[in-house]
Structure formats: structure tokens, C-alpha cells
Amino acid sequence: MFVDFFGGIPDYYNCTAKPVPCALSRWVIRGRQRSKLGIMNSSSLPPVMLIDDEEHIRVAATQALNLAGYTVHTFDRAEKALEVLNPDWPGAVVSDIRMPGIDGMAFLQLCQAKDADLPVILITGHGDVSMAGEAMRAGAYDFIEKPFAVEDLVDTVARALDKRMLTMENRRLKNELEVQSKPGPRIIGDTPAVHRLRLTIAQIADTDADVLVVGETGTGKELVARALHENSRRRDHNFVAVNCGAVPENLIESELFGHEAGAFTDARSQRIGKFEHANGGTLFLDEIESMPMQVQVHLLRVLQERAIERLGSNELIPLDLRVVAATKVDLRQAADRGEFREDLFYRLGVVVIDIPPLRERREDIPLLFQHFVLVAGARYQREPPTPGPEQLNRLMAADWPGNVRELLNVAERYVLLGESCGYDIDQMVRSDANRPSITLPEQLECFERGLIEQHLKANGGSIKATMESLGLPRKTLYDKMRKYGLERADYQ
Secondary structure: OEOEEEOOEEOOOOOEOOOOOOHHHHHHHHHHHHHHHOOOOHHHOOOEEEEOOOHHHHHHHHHHHHHOOOOEEEEOOHHHHHHHOOOOOOOEEEEEOOOOOOOHHHHHHHHHHHOOOOOEEEEEOHHHHHHHHHHHHHOOOEEEEOOOEHHHHHHHHHHHHHHHHHHHHHHHHHHHHHHHHOOOOOOOOOOHHHHHHHHHHHHHOOOOOOEEEEOOOOOOHHHHHHHHHHOOOOOOOOEEEEEOOOOOOOOHHHHHHOEOOOOOOOOOOOEOOHHHHOOOOEEEEEOHHHOOHHHHHHHHHHHHHOEEOOEOOOOOEEOOOEEEEEEOOOHHHHHHOOOOOHHHHHHHOOOEEEOOOHHHOHHHHHHHHHHHHHHHHHHHOOOOOOOOHHHHHHHHHOOOOOHHHHHHHHHHHHHHHOOOOOOOHHHHOOOOOOOOOOOHHHHHHHHHHHHHHHHHHHOOOOHHHHHHHHOOOHHHHHHHHHHHOOOHHHHO
């Protein structure tokens, strides 16, 4: 069955029979082929926004687009559509030109003000062709002239959506590139979880929203907080980090809010607290679950009012800062147990960033380890060999209860002690709970041997030059070389 639109009115009762496959089936089949070859399947096609003041037009066009697999959001006025339209709208817009209130041309201009790349398709009548040309010059994606076939509508929408998906993908890649190229902390990894993490940071970094970062010990919660700060307009102001679990309970209020002289015993002078120090920038509250309950009350008030009072003062000090809190526990469960204020949990949990543990993104371990080795090599002026496939496989097989921080420690151990220990990964990382770690004397011996080897190489095996560079007596050097099985001939 083929439905033509005459003057914008569908002629349901005078449909023209067509041989099978009919026009409608052709574009449905072609739409499915596009999803196979193109970008998405029909269940995940981007949406279409349809604006027309005539109900029968909206119904007929919606049915046609639905059959092609598209989700359609319909509006009878442009004003209503503008309320939900934003720069992140993933689809295309189809709008009639002749409408009460805001017409199609004005609507096009308002759409472009929201997003210049948004594809807007205009529906025109016989007398609006010149206006359609003007609309194309003004930035409309395309126009459809009445009367039109549904096949033309679906094909035009499909082309517009292809363009929109490409635009949105380019924006996503650009955001990720900007995050990676900006100065400051880098979040290393190529797994989908890390890609999502970087994208989330890019989306919320330049907002004033407070953030709760959740992750196990060593996952990089402070790194995420610093990335949020460095990629925001607050980057030129202070980033202040406070470990709530490391500050004595009787001092934490003074540490956070500051105090006036005489506020308590030993308060001999005025002191600026961390909140004031972070004014204009970002305050990072690590291990927020360790904050005493009475301090949580004060923190909630600060988050709501953006002002503090120093201890011993009644003067309100306004604040302009962002608070990033971090926790390694489930605050929801802690609130249920009465160990954390429920109202503070809801206030902090507006934007939550979950950092996956290293065991859930093992594919990132080789990239992370090699990065850490390069950084440590530059810091300690060493040039360790690039880890081989077998070494990397052993690293990926480990449990990493300490997550990225533990991997960093192993990488530094690899640089400092690896040469003396044959770069044996098994000696540097525990693959299970029963494997003992390297003792301090063993680490010192490995370090000493590596240092002697390094100087022997640099001096071409010369004992005299090695004695001088190490500041060791000849006998001591010979004794240590004998202990570690080092021969000068191996370095000449």
C-alpha cells in the first residue's frame, strides 16, 4: 500500500495499489538494510522530533517513521518542542513551516541557537518553495514539499540521522581528546569502563555540581578529583585535599572551618580552614565515611548555604567552591546502619562517579604498567627493559587488591630492583595471599646490586672510576662484587 499526501491530508480511502514489494515495504526493507550496513540496528535508532499543528499529519508521519524503526516525539507547537530540545538531542527534527505561534523559520533559528549542527527538516506547501530555499540558506538540513510520499520522508530522515550520529560521535571523540591532551592528571586505559569514566569527567567537569567518587582503595579517586578540577574553570585556583580519616576527631572542625584566636585552648591566633583555602577552587574530602557525625551536620549546612563560620566567630563567610567527596564504602548501607547521615548522603549523591577496580579492567594493566615504568625510569634515571608478553601476562593474572596504587608500587620496584632480581615479576608482586612479599633486606640487596651494576656499566668496568663514583673503598667494592657474583670483565 502506498499513501500519498495531497495538500498535507492523507488519502486513506483512495490509496493506490502497487505491486509487491510496495513503496512502503521498500523503504522499510531499505531502512533495515541501512541499520545492518550503517550504524545501528532498528532497536537503537536515534529519535525523531516531529512538530506539526495538524493532528492527521502527525499521526500518519509517526506511523510511517515507527514502521521504519524510529521513535517519534510529536508536538503540535514549536514552543513545546523547544522546552525539551537541548544540544545533546541525539536525533533529527521535522517541522512544518506554517504553524501558529513560532513558525518553522523562527523555530529553525532557535534550534540553531541551541545547536548549530542539529539537522532540521522543514515541511513546505506549494506556496512555500521560495521560503524553503531561504531556509536551506539559513541552515536547514533539507525540506520536503507537499504532497509527499512517506518514502521520501523516511529517506530524508534517515540521511539526517546518519549525519547527526556522525556529529555526536565526533563530539564524543573530541571531548575525550581534550581531556587527554589538557595538562594535569591523565586517566590511563583503553577499556570501555575507562572511556566512560573520561567521558563522564568531560561532561561534568566544568559545572558547579558537587561530586561523590566511589571506588576501592587505590583505584585513583584523588586522580579523578584532580581531573575534574583541572578540566574546570576553577583550574587556576586551589585544589585542596583533606583525608577525613587521617585528621584527629578533635581537630577536624578546626582543620575544615578554621578558628579565631581564643576559640579554644591553644588557639593563639586566627587560622584559615580548608574551606576558605579552597575558595574559588575545589575541596577534595577523601574517606568521607570517616567524618564524625557532628561534623557531617556542619558539612551539610555548608553544601546548602555555601558559607561557613570559623570556630569562635559568628561571621558568615561566603564560599564559591566545588566539593568532591570520595569513599571506599557503600554510603547507602552506612546510612542505613546509622553510621552516616542520610541527608548528607542524598546531598552528595547527586552526581556519582564509580571507579572500577583493576581486576575488572585487566586489559588496561599492560598499558598502565608500561606508563608507570617509563615515569619511574625517568625519575630514577634508569632504563629498564620493556616488559615482555610473559611478564605482562603474569601481571594481568594477579589479583591487585591494592588496585592501581599497588601496580604503581610494583612498577617502581621493577625499575629500582628488577635488574638485580632478573626482572622476575613473581618476586615483585604477590599472585595470591599465600605468597610472601620481598623482605626489606632482600630489597636493599637488590637495590645495592643494581646500583653497582649501573656504575660498572657507566664506567666501562673500571674499578677505580666505579670506586670514585660510588664513594666506596676498593676492598668494600670488591667484597660486594664477590657477594653478588659481579665480574668487571662483563662490563668492559
